[in-house]
Amino acid sequence: MTRCQSRWVTVIIIALVIILRSPTLLPSMYVSDEGYYGTIANDILDGGAVYHTAVDTKPPGMYYIYAAVFQVAGRNNLLAVHVLAIFVVAATALVVWRIGARVANEWAGAWAGIGYAVFVHAYRPNDTLGANSEIFAALPLGLSVLGFLQGQKKPAWALMFLSGALVAVATLIRQPSAVTLGALLACLAYGWLIARTYTFARVITAGSSVMIGFIVVIGALAWYYAVQGNLHDAYLWAWAFAIRYVESETTFPFVLERLVTVHLVVILLSGVLWYFGIRQVVETLRFFWRRKAAPTEQVLLIFWLVLSYLAIFIGWRFPGHYHLPVLLPMSILAGQAFSRFVAEERRFPERRWRWIRTGIVGATALPAIVFLIVAFVGRTKMLNFLPTVQLIDKETSPNDRIFVWGSRPQLYSFSGRRMATRFVSCSHLVGAYASRPRGVTNKGESVIPESWAMFQADWKAHPPVLIIDMSTSDPFWSAHPITRYPVLRAYLRGYRVEGVINGDTIYRRL
Numbered sequence: 001m002t003r004c005q006s007r008w009v010t011v012i013i014i015a016l017v018i019i020l021r022s023p024t025l026l027p028s029m030y031v032s033d034e035g036y037y038g039t040i041a042n043d044i045l046d047g048g049a050v051y052h053t054a055v056d057t058k059p060p061g062m063y064y065i066y067a068a069v070f071q072v073a074g075r076n077n078l079l080a081v082h083v084l085a086i087f088v089v090a091a092t093a094l095v096v097w098r099i100g101a102r103v104a105n106e107w108a109g110a111w112a113g114i115g116y117a118v119f120v121h122a123y124r125p126n127d128t129l130g131a132n133s134e135i136f137a138a139l140p141l142g143l144s145v146l147g148f149l150q151g152q153k154k155p156a157w158a159l160m161f162l163s164g165a166l167v168a169v170a171t172l173i174r175q176p177s178a179v180t181l182g183a184l185l186a187c188l189a190y191g192w193l194i195a196r197t198y199t200f201a202r203v204i205t206a207g208s209s210v211m212i213g214f215i216v217v218i219g220a221l222a223w224y225y226a227v228q229g230n231l232h233d234a235y236l237w238a239w240a241f242a243i244r245y246v247e248s249e250t251t252f253p254f255v256l257e258r259l260v261t262v263h264l265v266v267i268l269l270s271g272v273l274w275y276f277g278i279r280q281v282v283e284t285l286r287f288f289w290r291r292k293a294a295p296t297e298q299v300l301l302i303f304w305l306v307l308s309y310l311a312i313f314i315g316w317r318f319p320g321h322y323h324l325p326v327l328l329p330m331s332i333l334a335g336q337a338f339s340r341f342v343a344e345e346r347r348f349p350e351r352r353w354r355w356i357r358t359g360i361v362g363a364t365a366l367p368a369i370v371f372l373i374v375a376f377v378g379r380t381k382m383l384n385f386l387p388t389v390q391l392i393d394k395e396t397s398p399n400d401r402i403f404v405w406g407s408r409p410q411l412y413s414f415s416g417r418r419m420a421t422r423f424v425s426c427s428h429l430v431g432a433y434a435s436r437p438r439g440v441t442n443k444g445e446s447v448i449p450e451s452w453a454m455f456q457a458d459w460k461a462h463p464p465v466l467i468i469d470m471s472t473s474d475p476f477w478s479a480h481p482i483t484r485y486p487v488l489r490a491y492l493r494g495y496r497v498e499g500v501i502n503g504d505t506i507y508r509r510l
Contacts, residue, residue: 001106009110010094013117017090020121020368023375024082024129030383031130035410038076039424041066042413045075051225051233055422057242060221060234061173062133076413078131085131088139093117095142096331102149103297104336112335115364119270120327122367125375127320133174134324140170141180142328145304148184148210149297152191152198157209164213171214172221175242176311177325183303184210187296190303195293241448245433246315248447254437258318266323269367272360273327276334276341281305283337305329317435387502389414392466395498395508401462405488406470406477407432420464421455429455430480442479452487459491465509467495473503 001009036056040063043054050060066081073080093113100109120135121128144166151159163184170177188207191198198206225231267274281302287294308326312318345353385408392402392415401420404411409424427433428451432441446452471477482488495507 001110006106006110009097009113013093013097013113014090016114016117017086017093020118020372021082021086021089021129023125023372024085024131025079027079030078030410031126031132032410033130033132034078034081035408035413036424037062037066037131038070038078038081038413039409039419041070042075042416043418045070046418049228049230049233051237052230053422054419054424055233055237055428056424057237057245057428058133059172059175059238061169062136065136065173075416081131085135088136089117089120092138092142092328093120095139095146096328096335099142099146099149100332100335102146103295103301103332104339108336108339109332110335111338112331115273115334115338116327116331118364118368119273119331120324121371122269123266123320123323123371125371125378128324128371129375130321132321134321137170137173137177138325138328140166140173141177141325144170144180144184145300145328148187149300152188152206152296157205160206160209161213161216164210164215165217166213167210168214168217172217174325175238176308176314179307179311180304181210181214183300183307186303187300190299191296195296195299197293197296241428244447248315248431248433248436249440250316251437251440255316258316258435262318262320263312263323266320270327270330272363273330273334276337277305277330279341280333280337301329301333305333319435385410385502386414388468388504391499391501391506392417392468395506396465400465402466402468403459403464404468404470405482406468406474406480407434408468408470408474411468420462421458423451423455423458426480430485432477432480434476438479441476444480444484456487463491463494463509466498467492467507469505469507470503472500472505 036058040050040054040056044050044063044067048054050063065084069080069084070077093116096116097109097113100112102109144163147159147166148163150156151163164181167177167181167184170180185207188198188203188210192200192203222231222234225234280298284294284298284302305326308329312322312326314322345356388411392411396402396415396417398416400417402412402415402417403420405426407425407427412419412424423429428448429446430444431447432444433447467482469482471481482492492507494510496510498506498508500506
C-alpha cells in the first residue's frame with residue numbers, strides 16, 4: 001500500500017463513521033441507555049457517590065466518561081457525548097486496521113477497518129447509535145490486543161503490562177470485556193505448549209505482566225472506593241447484584257425467540273463480515289488438520305472471537321448491542337479472508353467479478369443505509385418525553401427531588417432534578433427488566449430483596465416533591481401500578497394527583 005492509498009483509507013474510515021453516526025449530531029437523537037449514564041453522571045457532579053446515592057448494575061466507567069464530558073461541555077450535553085463517540089468509533093476502526101496489518105498485511109488491515117466502521121452500525125439505531133458501553137470498551141480492547149502483539153515480538157514486558165491494564169479499563173466500562181484477558185493468556189499458553197515459539201520462562205513473565213497490569217487498574221479503583229467509603233456498595237451492585245441480574249429467571253421459548261429474532265438477524269445483517277471471518281477461521285484451523293502449528297497471532301484472534309461470542313449468551317437476552325464486541329476480532333479475520341478473495345477473484349472474467357463485486361457492495365452497504373434512514377426518520381419519536389420534562393421544570397425548583405415510578409431515567413437527566421432514591425430505574429425494585437418474558441417481569445418480584453429497604457431509607461431522607469407514575473402510560477409497566485406495592489401505597493397518602501401529561505400521572509406532595 002502506498003502512502004497515498006494509506007491516507008485515502010484513513011479518510012474513508014473516518015468519513016464512514018461520521019456519515020453513519022450523523023443522526024446523533026441532531027438535537028432530536030436520543031437513546032435510552034444514555035439516560036442511565038447521564039443521570040448517574042449528574043449525580044456524581046452533584047457530589048454523590050457511585051453505587052451509594054445512584055445505583056445500577058453496570059461498572060462505573062461509563063458514568064465517569066459522561067461526568068467528564070458534562071464537566072467540560074455542560075450538564076446533559078449529549079451532543080458532546082455523541083461527538084466523543086464518533087471519535088472513539090473512528091479510532092477503534094483505525095486500531096482494527098493496524099491489528100490487521102500486523103497479523104497479515106496493509107490491505108487486509110484496511111478492509112478490516114472499513115468492515116468494522118460499516119457493520120458496527122448495521123442494526124437498529126437505538127442499539128448501534130447509542131453512546132453505550134460496547135462502543136467505548138472497544139477502543140481499549142483493540143489497543144490491548146495491538147500492544148500484546150507488539151509486546152510478544154520484542155519481547156517488551158511494559159507493553160504486556162499495558163495490555164492487561166487496557167483490558168481492565170475496558171472491563172470497568174463493560175464487565176464481559178474481561179474475557180479478552182483469557183484470550184491473551186490462552187495465546188501465551190498455545191505459544192508454549194503447541195507452537196513452541198515461547199519458552200516457559202517467557203510465558204510466565206509475559207502472563208504475569210498482563211495479569212499485574214489488569215490487577216493494578218482494578219485495585220486502584222477498589223482503593224479509591226475504599227477511601228470514598230463505598231467499596232462494599234460497589235461490590236454489591238457491580239458484581240453480586242449484576243450476577244443475580246444475569247441469572248434471573250427466563251424461559252426456553254423466550255430464549256429461542258430471541259435467538260431467532262435478534263441473534264440470527266444481527267448475524268444476517270452482517271452476513272458478509274461473518275462469512276469472510278468464519279472463512280478465515282477455517283483457513284487457520286487447516287494448519288491443525290495438516291498437523292502443523294498455526295501462527296500465534298491467528299490463534300489469538302480465534303480465541304478472542306470465540307470468547308467474545310460466548311459472552312453474548314450471558315443472561316440469555318441477546319440485545320443487539322451485545323453483539324458489537326464480536327465485530328472487533330471478526331473484522332480482523334474477515335479482512336484477511338476478503339483481501340485474499342479479492343486477489344483470487346480478479347483472475348476470473350470481468351463479468352463474473354462485476355457481479356460478485358456488486359453483490360458484496362450491496363450486502364455491505366444496504367443494512368447500514370437502511371438503518372441510517374430509519375435513524376433520521378424515527379429520531380423525532382425519541383424525545384417524546386420532553387413535555388413531562390417541561391412540566392417538571394415548571395413545577396419544581398432546582399433543589400427539589402423527584403421520583404419516577406418506572407424506567408425512564410431521562411426524566412431525571414433532562415430536567416436536572418436529583419433522584420429522591422438511589423434507584424435510576426425501578427426495575428431493581430420489581431424485577432421488570434427488559435428482554436425478559438412478560439410472565440416473569442409481571443410477577444413484581446425483585447431480584448435484589450434488599451432494594452426495598454434501601455428505597456425506604458432514601459425516601460425518608462429526602463421525600464420527592466413530585467412523583468411521576470409512568471405505569472399509566474407505558475404498556476411494559478402497566479402490570480405494575482403504583483398502588484400494587486404496599487410501601488408506595490402508604491406514601492401516596494401524602495400526595496395528590498396534580499394532573500396527567502403524555503399519559504404519565506403526576507402526584508404532588510401535600
